Amino acid sequence: MKSFPAGGVHPPQNKLTAGHGIEKLPIPSSVVIPVSQHIGAPAEIIVQKGDIVKTGQLIAQSKGFVSTNIHSSVSGKISKIDTVIDPQGFKQPAVYIDVEGDEWLPSINRDTGIDSNVVLTADEIINRCQEAGLVGMGGASFPIHVKLKIPEGKKCDVLLINGAECEPYLTNDHRMMLEYGEEIIIGVSIMMKALKVDKAMIGIESNKPDAIEHLKKISSRFLGITVHALKVKYPQGAEKQLIKSLINREVPLGRLPIDVNTVVQNISTAYAVYEAVQKNKPLFERVVTVTGKSVKNPGNYMVRIGTSIQNLIDAAGGLPEDTGKIVVGGPMMGKALKNLSAPVVKGTSGIVLFQEIESNRVEESPCIRCGKCVSACALKLEPYLMARLVEKGLYERAEEEGVANCCECASCHYICPAGRPLLDYLRLGKQTVLRMARERAAKKQAI
Amino acid sequence: MSRLLNVSAAPHAHSNETTKKLMYGVVIALVPALLTSIYFFGYGALIVTSVSVASCLLFEFLIQKFLLKKPLSINDGSALVTGLLLAMNVPSNLPIFIIVIGALFSIGIAKMSFGGLGNNPFNPALAGRVFLLISFPAQMTTWPQPLGFATKYVDALTGETPLGAMQRGALDALPSTNDLLLGHIGGSMGEVGAIALLVGFAYMLIRKIISWHIPVSIIGTIAIFTGILWKIDPSQYADPLFHILSGGVLLGAIFMATDYVTSPMNHKAMIIYGIGIGLLTVVIRIWGAYPEGVSFAILIMNAFVPLMNRYIKIKPFGEEVKNG
Ligand code: SF4
Ligand code: SF4
Numbered sequence: 001m002k003s004f005p006a007g008g009v010h011p012p013q014n015k016l017t018a019g020h021g022i023e024k025l026p027i028p029s030s031v032v033i034p035v036s037q038h039i040g041a042p043a044e045i046i047v048q049k050g051d052i053v054k055t056g057q058l059i060a061q062s063k064g065f066v067s068t069n070i071h072s073s074v075s076g077k078i079s080k081i082d083t084v085i086d087p088q089g090f091k092q093p094a095v096y097i098d099v100e101g102d103e104w105l106p107s108i109n110r111d112t113g114i115d116s117n118v119v120l121t122a123d124e125i126i127n128r129c130q131e132a133g134l135v136g137m138g139g140a141s142f143p144i145h146v147k148l149k150i151p152e153g154k155k156c157d158v159l160l161i162n163g164a165e166c167e168p169y170l171t172n173d174h175r176m177m178l179e180y181g182e183e184i185i186i187g188v189s190i191m192m193k194a195l196k197v198d199k200a201m202i203g204i205e206s207n208k209p210d211a212i213e214h215l216k217k218i219s220s221r222f223l224g225i226t227v228h229a230l231k232v233k234y235p236q237g238a239e240k241q242l243i244k245s246l247i248n249r250e251v252p253l254g255r256l257p258i259d260v261n262t263v264v265q266n267i268s269t270a271y272a273v274y275e276a277v278q279k280n281k282p283l284f285e286r287v288v289t290v291t292g293k294s295v296k297n298p299g300n301y302m303v304r305i306g307t308s309i310q311n312l313i314d315a316a317g318g319l320p321e322d323t324g325k326i327v328v329g330g331p332m333m334g335k336a337l338k339n340l341s342a343p344v345v346k347g348t349s350g351i352v353l354f355q356e357i358e359s360n361r362v363e364e365s366p367c368i369r370c371g372k373c374v375s376a377c378a379l380k381l382e383p384y385l386m387a388r389l390v391e392k393g394l395y396e397r398a399e400e401e402g403v404a405n406c407c408e409c410a411s412c413h414y415i416c417p418a419g420r421p422l423l424d425y426l427r428l429g430k431q432t433v434l435r436m437a438r439e440r441a442a443k444k445q446a447i
Numbered sequence: 448m449s450r451l452l453n454v455s456a457a458p459h460a461h462s463n464e465t466t467k468k469l470m471y472g473v474v475i476a477l478v479p480a481l482l483t484s485i486y487f488f489g490y491g492a493l494i495v496t497s498v499s500v501a502s503c504l505l506f507e508f509l510i511q512k513f514l515l516k517k518p519l520s521i522n523d524g525s526a527l528v529t530g531l532l533l534a535m536n537v538p539s540n541l542p543i544f545i546i547v548i549g550a551l552f553s554i555g556i557a558k559m560s561f562g563g564l565g566n567n568p569f570n571p572a573l574a575g576r577v578f579l580l581i582s583f584p585a586q587m588t589t590w591p592q593p594l595g596f597a598t599k600y601v602d603a604l605t606g607e608t609p610l611g612a613m614q615r616g617a618l619d620a621l622p623s624t625n626d627l628l629l630g631h632i633g634g635s636m637g638e639v640g641a642i643a644l645l646v647g648f649a650y651m652l653i654r655k656i657i658s659w660h661i662p663v664s665i666i667g668t669i670a671i672f673t674g675i676l677w678k679i680d681p682s683q684y685a686d687p688l689f690h691i692l693s694g695g696v697l698l699g700a701i702f703m704a705t706d707y708v709t710s711p712m713n714h715k716a717m718i719i720y721g722i723g724i725g726l727l728t729v730v731i732r733i734w735g736a737y738p739e740g741v742s743f744a745i746l747i748m749n750a751f752v753p754l755m756n757r758y759i760k761i762k763p764f765g766e767e768v769k770n771g
Contacts, residue, residue: 006764011460168460240764253765325453336454352459359453362461365523366565370469370707375658375714379764382712385756402763410458417464418565424456 001206003231004244007378009411011234011332013207017171017291020299022179025315027099031074031306032084033059034094037345038135039142040066045095051078056105056282059095062130068143069133070095073284073304075103087309087328087342088335094343097306109279116186118193118277125194125277132276133283133346138162138173138237138266139329141347144273147263148194154258156195160246161188163204163211163267164230164237167330170350172287173267175300177204177211180271185218187270188225190277195263202227202267203246205236234332235409239264241378253405268349283346288312292353294320303344310340312351324359327352332410362419373412373422379405383412387422390429395436403429404437466564469707470524472656476647477531477702483640484539487593491539496531498543502550503530510559517563525564529553532572535698536742537579540591545583549575569749570709573742580737644697657705660717661724665700666691668725676733684733696728699741709749716759723748 036042043060053059053072060070076099084094104110120128130145150156165173177184188200202219204212206229219225230236230245240251242264249260257264265273268286275281284305291298296317303312309328313319319340327334328342328351337351373383381402389398406426413423484492507526511517533553537546553575561567580587651657669690676684690696704710704724711720724744731740 009462011462244764250765253763255765323452325455325459327457327459331460332458334457334459336452336456336459338452338454354453354459359455359459361455362463362465365466365520366563368466368469368525368565368707369710369712371710371712371717372464374712374761380761381763382760384712405763405765408457414458414460415462415464417462417466417469419461419465423458427456 001229001231002203002245003233003236004241004378006380007376007411008233008235008241009376009414010232011168011414013232014168014291014293015171015174015207016169016293016295017289017298017300018174018208020171020175022175022287022300022302023315025301025303025307025312027074027102027304028307028311030076030079030096030098031304032094032096032308032341032343033070033073033306034084034086034092034343034345035060035070036086036090036092037070037141037305037347038068039140040064040068040146042092043067043070045081045093047078047081047095049078049080052076053078053097054103054105056108056284058282062133062143066143066146068135068145069131069282071133071282071284072097073306074099076100085339085342086345087337087348089338108281111279114182114186115278116182118186118190120190120277122194122196125190125273128277128280129194129273132272132281134269134272134276135283135346136266137268137272137286137346137349139333139347139349141345144265144269147265148191150195150258150263155261156197156258156263157199157261158247159188159192159195159197159200160242160257160262160264161200161202161267161270162237162239162242162264163202163208163215164242165208165267166205166232166234166237167332167334167350168234169291169352170289170330171291172289172300172349174208174211176268176271176287177208177215181211181214181218183274184267184270185215185222185225186278187272187274188219189222190273191263191265191270192224198224200225201246203230203236203242204228205230205232207232234411235378235407238378238407238409240407253402286344286346286348288344288348289350290316290353291350292320292323292355293358294322294355295353296320305346306343308341308343309337309351312344313340313353320353320355322355322357323353324356325354327354332414333408361421364419364421367416367418367420370417372415372417373420376411376415378409378411379407381406383422383426384416384420386429387420387425390425390432395429395432398429399433399436404433406430466525467523469656470528472651472654473528473702474524474531476650476656477528477535479643479646480535480640480698481531483643484535487640488539488591491591492534494543495537495539495541495546496534498546499534499537499550500527500530502547503527503533503554506551506554507559510555511563515559515563520564523564526554529558529571529575532702533575535702536572536576536695537587538590540589541579541586545579545586548582549579552578565708567708568753569746570703570706573703573746573749577742577746580742641692641697644701648697648701651701651705657701658714658717660714661705661710661721662700664718664721665704665725665728666696668722669696669729672726672729676729690729690732694732694739695741699728699745700724703741704745704748709752711752711755711759713759713761715761716755719759720748720752720755723751 041063080096134144135141216227326337386403553571557571557574670687673690674687727744728740
């Protein structure tokens with residue numbers, strides 16, 4: 001079984017919803033769609049209060065290459081253009097829409113029949129992905145068309161598909177693979193065409209044998225697509241670790257996957273690519289896992305972007321009495337939610353409701369220099385040392401120790417027996433060091 | 448909704464491992480060795496252990512409460528471990544006042560004066576032992592015979608340790624491997640009973656309290672080094688198995704050298720540290736003045752740990768591109 005060699009941790013998996021089929025959440029009475037649901041420049045709103053929009057209609061136009069379009073996820077009337085606090089806690093402009101019916105743009109092919117005949121050319125595929133507002137759906141929300149367009153002078157020889165889903169609790173990708181396997185594999189072949197590669201590898205953690213089996217069967221009918229079981233170990237699905245596990249290449253420090261001739265995309269992204277290219281459907285809905293030990297009806301819900309998280313929680317049986325923390329994303333890298341009216345965005349993979357007793361951090365005590373954080377770091381950094389240097393304000397030393405390369409996977413923080421808030425320090429260190437590097441570069445340019 | 452929600456930053460999960468659990472894990476791992484030494488040395492072992500543990504806890508408590516005025520942490524288990532290890536490192540007929548002095552040195556000087564758990568450069572129990580060895584050489588080197596509960600605490604029948612015999616060149620007076628394995632030899636409490644120590648080692652490995660790197664590299668180095676000497680001249684040098692099973696090598700390698708605070712952080716440095724301890728141990732044993740080289744070897748290598756942590760680094764992921 002494939003895996004990355006160094007580091008990693010084994011948090012309890014708690015995949016409570018693995019057996020829950022995807023349910024369509026009824027369309028809410030109103031949605032709020034933020035304009036910045038991706039890495040890069042926010043999109044520019046092109047509608048006005050009072051406008052009538054259809055499902056799938058463009059409401060905010062991407063600005064620049066690293067940016068994406070935003071579409072209406074419902075049909076209805078724009079009630080206002082205002083701001084909203086998104087699930088990450090950032091305030092940003094958003095379009096508020098009151099729902100009336102569900103009338104889709106006629107250009108979208110709503111026939112659910114599988115269409116495996118890809119007629120678009122490579123460039124047309126990339127354009128379509130850009131128009132459809134596709135972003136990576138694993139969490140980072142990087143615009144897809146940027147990743148599919150190989151920069152001048154680089155080359156790609158294999159496409160990697162991330163089906164690891166190594167975050168505990170989350171099962172949305174797992175369900176997608178089981179229920180939309182055919183579409184996903186076609187989506188993969190579409191991306192292969194866009195990248196002009198003849199090889200794609202899908203990596204899935206071995207705790208999902210049914211998904212591995214299913215995709216293996218389907219992919220056997222496609223040339224060049226293989227499915228691989230990965231060892232269950234966090235962070236198996238982190239981009240650099242996945243590349244190491246699947247094709248044994250190490251992305252050099254500070255570089256991107258394309259520097260080792262590969263591109264990584266996520267399972268749900270492959271599905272979105274299929275829909276955009278074969279059905280001309282923009283990205284306006286996604287599957288979100290709603291789960292937690294006390295949740296009454298945990299499940300995987302297909303929801304329209306812009307639906308409030310409150311709505312989702314209601315669908316799952318309401319907020320349990322003992323809830324102490326609501327996390328958007330998984331427990332390792334997710335963000336604690338401040339406000340239940342935040343909308344689901346393109347990168348929202350799950351909502352985890354933690355019980356009060358699970359919510360508090362463990363008590364902090366002095367570092368006992370056990371080295372467990374060092375052994376846990378898949379990037380082979382020394383978290384205890386970087387954290388201590390940051391704590392003392394020694395940012396230059398922290399930079400030497402490589403704090404800027406930390407991928408914020410939280411393995412070190414998870415394992416630390418002294419309950420040291422390692423990741424807090426590492427994030428602060430990383431941000432500061434990156435800023436220092438930018439300032440240095442600016443100064444150099446000025447001279 | 449007017450409920451207060453926790454909004455702490457990621458991660459939202461923790462391994463549930465705590466300093467306390469790890470320390471008590473070490474205590475559990477020491478139980479077989481403790482029982483063995485009580486079996487062989489009777490009441491003396493019980494008395495020495497209780498006095499050592501009680502005084503370590505007491506000194507930690509007093510210093511934290513009245514000198515440092517810091518929050519109390521005596522229940523984190525680290526003082527308990529120091530107390531047990533100190534007891535394991537002394538003869539089971541050591542007078543009470545000497546044990547108390549050893550505990551005071553271990554906790555007061557070697558641990559608390561550096562800022563307490565996490566900051567001490569030297570293993571507190573070993574520092575205590577070596578302090579006693581220098582201050583009370585006579586009492587620290589008379590070893591009671593292992594006669595079980597027939598071993599008296601006061602006026603016990605004493606004899607030499609196997610290593611003592613080895614150093615005066617009496618290779619034919621060495622005990623059999625069987626006696627070494629089971630602990631039927633003279634020595635400090637924790638030096639006897641190799642099997643009991645190995646059981647503790649296995650437990651700590653399974654619980655992932657320690658990794659194999661330090662103990663294995665110490666024992667491996669000693670085996671190779673003494674093996675070479677033995678091959679050269681078996682009439683002058685004892686065989687490697689004897690070296691490993693006697694004189695606290697196992698206790699040192701498994702329980703003392705692996706002390707978190709005073710050992711290196713990454714696996715590469717751990718192996719170098721282990722090799723250093725192994726080499727120094729043999730050199731001190733064979734050419735030095737003290738038959739038990741392990742304690743000194745560990746303390747010497749402790750001194751290098753800060754340097755090792757600074758300069759012996761593992762190569763970060765992606766540092767050197769090797770694509771295949
Ligand atoms: S895991 Fe925690 S206690 Fe152990 S060395 Fe790292 S920071 Fe220190
Ligand atoms: S958060 Fe950073 S330092 Fe910690 S384990 Fe992950 S990559 Fe390593």
